[in-house]
Amino acid sequence: MSVRVLEHPRVEEIRLEAVLRALADPARLEVVCFLARTGGEAACSEIDLAVSKSTGTHHYRVLREAGVINQVYRGTAKMSSLRKADLDALFPCLLDSVISAAAKRPRTQRNK
Amino acid sequence: MSVRVLEHPRVEEIRLEAVLRALADPARLEVVCFLARTGGEAACSEIDLAVSKSTGTHHYRVLREAGVINQVYRGTAKMSSLRKADLDALFPCLLDSVISAAAKRPRTQRNK
């Protein structure tokens, strides 16, 4: 591998089903909530998921390919951030409602 | 089969991931939009999905088990309706944003 450019869907390519599907997983929801909380970028390694590294990579890719997050390489780190503006434009209120619902629910519901 | 009672999750058993997952399918989204549009109940046969009957049954069950719709038998018909109040209470604004997003997007995006 030598390509250090990550493919992202253009705004008009983002599909509602794909976004919902991407959000319908505890690990991915955790990533989204983390990014929403901190507001900016985060390296994959900052967010510790309850899964292996390779599984983590998989989840980040699903989020990116659905158009939920943006990812760029910065040195050895891969920084992720929410595509909040894009999502809000396409699906007003969706992201906020999912995030606040996820944040509010009891910890007992946080795992699959 | 002689049981004519359908199991539904109680409000407190409804889980965000399950709801998102249930909504992340074109056929099921179509059912939800139809029910939202008409406001009340509808028989399975009123909503024609682009899938076979048995697949339709499967999708209705997924929606019901996720807590998105309510189903009751009325004669030979099985009437479905949105659990809008329950969902709004749990995840404010979520359902509305999904429905309006689904309704607004171009027809070219309506199929998987």
Add this chain to the structure above:
DNA sequence: ATCGTACTACGACAGTCATCGTAATACGAC
């Protein structure tokens, strides 16, 4: 150039999912 950290690619695996056809059940009308 070597090392360590961060991340990925690949292949494997078990589990779930969407799909269907066929056969069967439930109920109302006759």
Add this chain to the structure above:
DNA sequence: GTCGTATTACGATGACTGTCGTAGTACGAT
């Protein structure tokens, strides 16, 4: 009871998903 409509149960199938370990690449620091 018989018929027709509405829906389901069952089993099969192919595709996708989440999971992982191993081996590898990319990059910054030394």
